[in-house]
Amino acid sequence: MQTKMISIAKDFSTTPAGRHAKFHPASGEAFRDSILLPALRQGVVTVDLDGTAGYGSSFLEEAFGGLIRNGLAAETVRQRLKLKSSMTVYSDRIWRYIEDEAERVAA
Amino acid sequence: MAAFLAQYGVLIAAAVAIAGWQVSNWQANRRELRKEVRQDISDLRSAVERVCAGVREHQKHERSSREAALASVAVQQDFVLLELRLARIRERPRKSKSDVFVQEIRNNQERFFDLSTGDLIDGSVMLTPDQVQNLVTEQHVTAAQLEHGLMKFFFSEFDAH
Numbered sequence: 413m414q415t416k417m418i419s420i421a422k423d424f425s426t427t428p429a430g431r432h433a434k435f436h437p438a439s440g441e442a443f444r445d446s447i448l449l450p451a452l453r454q455g456v457v458t459v460d461l462d463g464t465a466g467y468g469s470s471f472l473e474e475a476f477g478g479l480i481r482n483g484l485a486a487e488t489v490r491q492r493l494k495l496k497s498s499m500t501v502y503s504d505r506i507w508r509y510i511e512d513e514a515e516r517v518a519a
Numbered sequence: 520m521a522a523f524l525a526q527y528g529v530l531i532a533a534a535v536a537i538a539g540w541q542v543s544n545w546q547a548n549r550r551e552l553r554k555e556v557r558q559d560i561s562d563l564r565s566a567v568e569r570v571c572a573g574v575r576e577h578q579k580h581e582r583s584s585r586e587a588a589l590a591s592v593a594v595q596q597d598f599v600l601l602e603l604r605l606a607r608i609r610e611r612p613r614k615s616k617s618d619v620f621v622q623e624i625r626n627n628q629e630r631f632f633d634l635s636t637g638d639l640i641d642g643s644v645m646l647t648p649d650q651v652q653n654l655v656t657e658q659h660v661t662a663a664q665l666e667h668g669l670m671k672f673f674f675s676e677f678d679a680h
Contacts, residue, residue: 429591429595430642431644432643434643435583435641436642436643439643465599466596466598468594468636468641469636470641473637499603500606501598501602501628501629505629505633
């Protein structure tokens with residue numbers, strides 16, 4: 413299984429924002445569908461969150477919580493997704509969005 | 520007694536002076552630390568207020584406008600400052616009785632993050648005026664709880680016995 417490193421700032425945008433691609437070119441949906449989801453289907457992915465102008469919860473929820481809504485099993489996400497961030501609030505929230513969505517789907 | 524003082528008087532005087540200096544030095548360090556943490560908390564409260572103001576600014580503009588996008592980025596940047604300052608408070612040595620306040624601050628910070636940077640300023644989701652009002656009210660309540668938690672932490676660390 414391959415291991416890939418994704419830097420949001422270098423590989424996507426330094427100003428990620430918004431939930432849906434229709435309204436924001438650098439949205440959570442765009443990041444998930446064009447970069448994150450294909451990479452996670454291949455193997456282990458480390459996402460580096462540093463280097464951007466910050467994140468909104470709508471971007472993070474759509475990008476990461478949206479993985480579950482788009483058919484990736486919660487267990488697969490837990491096993492394959494690694495987060496690197498100097499801001500623990502982002503990584504803590506991302507895991508919370510993933511777990512909330514996993515609970516919602518399981519209910 | 521006189522013989523004892525004659526023999527050890529100088530040593531006793533030196534020991535008293537050293538002990539006094541140590542107490543005075545500890546108190547001075549404690550005062551400095553108190554000032555630093557107080558300043559951090561004051562900066563944090565300003566950042567919380569800027570986030571609330573940024574969301575209000577965002578609400579004034581057409582949701583797909585450049586001004587709304589700039590206000591949204593400004594809110595995200597204020598959150599970076601907020602997180603860095605809060606990390607300093609979380610990571611500094613503290614009394615164990617303050618742990619409960621640090622956790623309370625963290626919970627409110629995360630709630631505040633969700634409310635301030637979510638659908639209110641996302642622009643993708645069309646909210647009714649009532650929904651906006653409810654979210655803004657909840658955001659302000661959470662901001663007040665966050666600030667209150669910071670003050671409780673401060674008093675727990677420096678003013679309680």
